[in-house]
Each structure stands twice: as C-alpha cells, then as structure tokens.
Amino acid sequence: MTSKSPLLQVDNLSVSFRMEDETVQAVKGISFHLEKGKTLALVGESGSGKSVSSSSIMGLLPPNAIVEPASSVRFGQQQLLNMSEKALRSVRGNRIAMIFQEPMTSLNPYIPVGEQVAEAVVCHRKVTRKAAMEETLALFHKVKLPEPEKRLRHYPHEFSGGQLQRIMIAMALANKPDILIADEPTTALDVTVQAEVLDLLKAIQDEMGMAILFITHDLGVVRHFADDVAVMRLGEIVETGSVEDIFTYPSHSYTKMLLDAEPKRHDKSLESTSPYVLEAEDIHVKYVLKTNWLGMETEYLEAVKGISLAIRPGQTVGIVGESGSGKSTLGRALMQLLPSSGNIKFEGQSFYTMTARQRYDLKRNMQMVFQDPYGSLSPRMTIGEIITEPLTVFSELTKQERMQRARKALEEVRLEPGCINRYPHEFSGGQRQRIAIARALILEPKFILLDEPTSALDRSVQQTVLELLKDIQQRHNIAYLFISHDLSVIRAISDEVIVMQKGEVVERGTAEQIFEAPQQAYTRRLIDACMLVDEVA
Template sequence: MTEPLLSVRDLSVAFHQGGKTSLAVDRVSFDIAKGEVVALVGESGSGKSVSANSILKLLPYPAASHPGGEILFNGRDLLKIDDAALRDVRGNDITMIFQEPMTSLNPLHSIERQIAEILDLHQGIKPAQARPRVLELLRQVGIREPEKRLKAYPHELSGGQRQRVMIAMALANRPELLIADEPTTALDVTVQAQILALLKQLKDEHGMSMLFITHDLGIVRKIADRVCVMTKGRIVETGPTAEIFDNPQHAYTRHLLASEPRGKPPASDETKPIVIEAKDMKVWFPIKAGFLRKTVDHVKAVDGIDLTLRAGQTLGVVGESGSGKTTLGLALTRLIGSQGRISFEGQTIERYSFSQMRPLRRRMQIVFQDPFGSLSPRMAVSDIIGEGLQVHEPSLSARERDTRVAAALEEVGLDAATRWRYPHEFSGGQRQRIAIARAMVLKPQFVMLDEPTSALDMSVQAQVVDLLRDLQARHGLAYLFISHDLKVVRALANDMIVMRLGKVVEKGPAEAIFTAPRDDYTKALMAAAFDLEAVPVPAVRQ
C-alpha cells in the first residue's frame, strides 16, 4: 500500500485556562490517501474543528497544547517543524475553507487584491501580473462575468459567491490537501448543492485530497469516500461512507443517523379562526440616483403576496437568500413598513403607528436565527425572559414574574435553576430554547420563526422541531416558519409558499408541494434538498 498523504496518529489537544486543563481531543487517529475525501462528522463540541485546526497549528497557542500524537504530511511531522517551514505548507500544500466567508475575507480589500495577495506570497506573482490567473480562478469556481467582480468587496457579493471566492483562494496554489470546515452550513440548498458539485469536480480534476468537516450527514453521503464519527473528543467509528450509513455499529453513529427532523404537522383545519392575513402585500425599497437623489427604480423585496394563517397551523415560507422571506415576516409583524392589507386577530393593522402596535406585541412574537446574537450577553437568562413581562405586564410583582420565567424555562425543557446563568454558559440548542421561552412567556397567538434551526446540529434541530410542535399543540399557536431547510419545513408546515425575487411562485398544502412540485424553481429546491437528480434544475442566482 502507498503511504497516506496525511496521517494523524494518537493526536491529543488540551486547553489551559484559569489554571485548569481540559482535553478537547483525545488520541484521535485517521488517514487521508491521495485523491480521497474523508469526512469528520459529529455535533458541536465533538472536537472536529479543533482536530482540523491542529493540522495547520491554527489553535490559540499557548492556551492550547498537544500532549501527545503526531500529524504526518508527506512523511513530515507538522507538529515538530519550525514556523518558517509551516508557513510554506500553509496556503501552499494545505489550504483551508472556513464556515463563514464574510469573517474570513478582508472587508477592506477587493476580491482581486485578496486572491492576488496569495499568488504574490506563495508564487512571487506580483499583483500587476496576477490578473489573468485571478480571472482564471474565478471562472474555475463558477463566478459569472468575473471581470465585473474583480473590484467588488465581500459585502457586495452573495453568500454563495463569497464562498466561491474562498474556494478560489484555497485553490490558487494547487494544494495537495483541502480542509473544508462546514463550508456549506450557512448557504441555501441550491447554492449548497452547487458548492458541493464544484468541490467534487475540482477534486476529480486536480487529484486533490479533502478533509470535510460537517454535522450534516446528507452532505457526507454526497461527497465523502470515508467517514470518521467524533464525539466528546474521540473518533468512535470509521469506515467507507456506504458502510457507515447502511450498517452503523456505534450507538452514537446510529443516534446521528436517526436525528433528522421527523414527524408530521397537525392536519389542516379550515374551521379554526384566522390569526393573521395579508392581501396584496408589497415592500418596495427605492433606488435613488443622481445629484438630487431621485428615485429611479425599486427593489421589490415583497411584491403582491396574499396569505392566510389560522390558529394551531404552520405556514412554511421557503426560498433562497434574497427571495424576500424575512422581509415578508418583518412586514407582517409591522417592524417595517409595507403596502397592502394586514389583518391580525380581526384588526386591520397596516396603518397602525408604533404606539398603536405596542398592545399587540405580546400577541405576536419572533424567534430569530442566531440565538447568541439575539440574547444580550450582559443579562442573566431570568432578565432576558422576564423583560417582556416587565414591559407588557408591569403589574406583576418580582416573585410573580420569576415564577412565570421559571415555568417558561421548564416548558421548553430547561432546568429553572439555570435562570441565573448568562447566555455564553449554554449550548447553541439551549440558547435557542431560551429564545423560544422568551417568546412563549407572553402567551402569544402568532410566532414568526426566522430560520430558528439553521445554526443547530441535526439532533438539536430534531429536538427544537419536536418542542415547537408540542408548544403549538398545547397553546394553539400560529407559526410563520421561515427556512431554507426543506426537511425541517416538511416536519412542521401544513401549508407552504415558495418565494423567488419577492414573488410567490407556488403555494398550497405543504405535502402536495413536496410530493408534486409544479414550478421549475420549486423543483430545483426539492432536487437540491432531497438529492433528486432526475428533477431538472433551472439556472438560479448566485
């Protein structure tokens, strides 16, 4: 047998803080052959990214150390080479794509400058001569009309385009090994499918090896040759992808494979009262130009949408980033202005002022995508959940308010005794439960859920879906569920609307749309989400 390109042997990683040492990775071993894709899978905190970052020594030293093990790349132990030799390996022989390109790209530099910088550093190609190679790389990763994108800054590109730029930078020096750390987690299903297809194509063309880190087993099945399953800092099972999926041996692997959101929403009931309704809703943002800043056109974020949502029912809103999903939700809750009629519990509210809306706020609540960003890091959980009670029920005593907070935490499956802790002391799934408790403590009738599961592990997603379904059954809640994860939508939604460029391209009972989509764009979403390769996929925006 030929020697593997990368061989990790008995690697351990320890973190040192406040005089205490904790082991994040414990005697991990795996190999990657030339031209092979190995997936490292597991939930948040399992040690996947720590293991991958150790390969290029990207951990926060000296707060981190390696008590044992070796990382052999082409026979050299990367843990023992000096900094100069390691710099030659980084970005040249081994490159890395990170999860969030917006934080990995320099916001002050153009795309051309950032790619040219890599060519200058590793190949000595000066920026003035680098443009042909930069254009070649951008074309290679599927950026349309790259000449027009050279001077663009990261914020001027979509999420998919930014990730393609990161891939172009990673491939600039034709590396032997590419480490991809959750490169598709924040992307729409169609863009995710495009990025996976691109990585697979580039791997085949260049004979490149790949270490793919993810918690999404659906992605693993599409791209990996072999799988290593991690939990609590250890690899508990490894083997060929098909074997792991068809015949998992370890209990944790079986747990991961069974963690996809399951179950069905309650049956639709036309006799239930209408909670919120919209007719011909429009949200148009003006485009101004010229010295006098005259309006020359509009961005039609939401363009003529009708919807009806009843008590105890869920309306799923799906579509790519930029389709208008979140704008629709914000307009329904009157957090941004809109045209058209909005009715909430029988009241016509589209012209209500801020003060007129305030009494209704307790009846309509929002749960956001990122629980860490939406929870104040300076407030204890008791204060975060109780803040709404202070505003909307000021007559409650401190003891009564605390009792309500404790009850809300227990209802979402958290220990009431943890209410004195701060958000950073909880896991991602627990923080999302806190965000849900903050909404539920006011006993709302309508809840807008804006991508509430996209940042969570698969098993935590399933738990949150079960929780939302249980709360809906108990309290008759009406949900507007915004998501690009169609598997989660299928588990929750009675009805569904598919949005593209501000318009509804398809609407109706969710199961009917999943089973027999009519619009080509809907078919593209289904193909990307459920790997239905036979379904034609029309060109979609990057």
C-alpha cells in the same frame, strides 16, 4: 480506508485547553489518514472536536491549547507538530489549504477580493502583483464567479454568501494544494447554492487530484460527497468506514442516532373553521435605490410582490426559498418591522385602522424568534433578565413575579430553571435557541414568526428544537409562520407550504402536495438540491 503511503497521517492526536480553573480535553487520541484524490468526512455534532482537529493540522490552535507529546500529524514525510512557525507557513496555504464555514469573517472587509486572493499567490511564489492578479482572474473563472473581470475590485460585502464561498475556494486553490480542508463550507448556504459549491469542489478535485478533509455535521452532504467517513463524539472517533458501510451498516449507537436525526413529520388535525389569527392581502415591499434632486424615487427594488397568506390558531405555514427570494422581508413586513403596502389583519382587525395604542398592545401577541440566537441575546444580560424583559414593558409584575414566570418558561423549553442567572455565552447553540423561544413565549402570544430558527444547529439539536416547537404549539394553540431554506425542516413542521422566488409565490399547497407532487420546475429544483429527490419521487 487503507493505504501504503497516505498523504496525511494523524496518530493519537490529543488536544486540551488550559482554562482559568481547569484543563478541558477537546480531542482524545484520535487517528485517521487521508489518501491522494480521496475525500474523508469528519462528522459529528458541535463540540465533538472536529474543528479543533483540523486547526491542529494547520497549526492554528490558540495559545492556551496543549497538544500532547505523543500526538503525531505527518504530511508525507514531514511532522507538522514539530515545525517552526516559519516552516509551517510554507506548508499552510501552499501545500495544505483551508476554507471556513463563514467566508465573511475570513475576508478583510477593507480590501477588494481580487487583491486578497492575489496576496495568497504572492506570499508563496515569486510572481509579480500583475501576474498574481491574472492568476486570480483565471481562478475566478474556474470557480464560476459571475462577471469575474468586473468583480475583482469589489469588496466582500458586495457578494452573496455563495459567491463569497467561491472566492474562498479560489483563494484556497491559488497554489494548487495537495490537501484542502473544508470546515463546514456549506452549512450557511441555501440548498441550491450548497449543491453548486459541492459540485464545484468535486469537479476541481477530479481535475487537480487533491485530497479533501471535509468537516461537517450534515450526513446528507457526506453521503453524496465523501469516500470515507470518521464519526466523532466528545473528542473521540467512535466509528470509521466507507460511506457505503457507514450508511448501510452503522455499528455505533451514536452513528445510528445521527443517521436517524432527520426531522420527522407528525400530521395533526386542525379546526378548518376557526377564525384566522393573521391575514395578509397583496403585500408589497420595495427598497428605494435612487432618488432625484427633488427626493422622488427614480429606481427601486421590489422585494415582495403582492403576496397573500392566512394562518389559523395551531397552524404552521412554512415559507421556503433561496436567499434573496424575499421570505425574511415578507416576515418583517408582517411584524411591522418594515414599511409595506397591502392589508394586514390580526384577529380580523386591520393594522391600518388600529390606534397607536392598539398596535402597541398587539406586540405582546406577535413575537419573533431569529436565526442567530447569540446575536439576538444581549451578552451583558443574564438569561433571567433577557426572558423577563418583555414583562417589564407589558406587565406590572414585581421582579420576583417576573423571575417566577421566567423559571416556568425555562421549564417549558426543557431547560433547568437554576440556570436563570447565567449568561448567553455559557450555553450551546441549541440551548440559546431554546432561551430565545422562552423569551417569545413569556407573553403567551397567539402568533410567532420563526425566521430560520434551526439553520445554524446540528441535525440532532435541530430535531429536538422542532419537536419542542410542535409540543408548545399543541399545548398553547399558537399560530406559526416558519421561514427556512431547509426543505426537510419545512416538510417536518408545516401544514401549508409557500414557495417563494424573487419576491413572488411560485407554488403553494399542503406539505404533502408540495413534496410528493411539486408542479413548478423551481420547486422541483429546490427538492433535488436538498437531496430529497429519491424520497419524494
């Protein structure tokens, strides 16, 4: 990682944030450099200081940030930290560009995507709006956006996550930058889309010769994409080196922990004769797209096409597939959150022969944990109120008794009972997901649907949550339906795996069968894209 004239040189960067009653140091004297045409991966868990470091380079820190005077960020011969805002704008988006983790929040929902990319061209170069739109169209072709001529006038909500990230890449490339900062650009994407986006970035880098600062917590991505690695922990860089050195001879204990944080499988014995908790037969879900003047359906989308499954106590059935495969739609249909056709039974009794009261009482035995815990936890309620809310509906316990149950649930998910009066924003992502699990457990259910519960978490936190779920399942003999696009997670937790594509089951079998001897080309493509091909070959 040595160079006579690095393109970007960061020396002794220290950043603190002034809070109401204290000052918190987020970055503590880090140094690294980036060479032309190379990719440096800045790796670490949430809270390690990676994104604060990149924001410092771009001059995008909030007003309460304090950059220590000894800090230095040099781009060529320019000291970025001393630049005026006007001078920095000429660099930002022009010489140094950035793409973010969540493209939907980075794009204006009221402006067509073509105009937003063209604006990046007009802001930095003296070109007409027409010429900028022509360049935008060429960029959309370069990033392989489907039907670019038609989609110039479309709005952000009309694109998938992978397509939005391609649009953000096009915007970042609009002025042919020397450096591209990619802050977790693939974390929220399916494995196949993730692979496509990484391949695209690599191809464009080779063509344009730009340097890439790649920020991520996923070491699997780093191994296949970066040249050099800097590992961050608690605001400090604890280890640097080439990808080969870091992955083959890691020296720091934290790096070793990150490398060992891949979800691990523990086989368990199941009682194969025990009755099913949940059975679904020939489930169909369709969305009406158009009706005629009589209100009759003229066009519809069939999201789930005749799927059947069955789950026993203590068993985990994993459903895997890309976005749009219908896996979450199926889960919501099983939970009676969407209208569906077919037959669903709980402990042998059909939903459709139950009385309204029986279906209402059934809800205490069927719980759900969502992908985004922050979005599913009310910011105005304390943790105690959130966890005990189901008890106010399904029990006649006093408030004191409910809070006692909440403390017990917090202990079960390995959180301090003393945090019962705190609010969701005071917890990390992994802690919030534990709170969501505690809420699902409070009624002692027999079945839990887990819809992408670990996709937004760091690998080490992900592993902790999976181990927790396995432990809870073993103690309470709960049946899980686990939905994910992450094959390593599905492999670690599932007894049976169902692979979905376009609303249909393309393959099913035990985890061992699916991962060691996949029969269908689609399944093999998912495994290849997840970078597990060497492991399962």
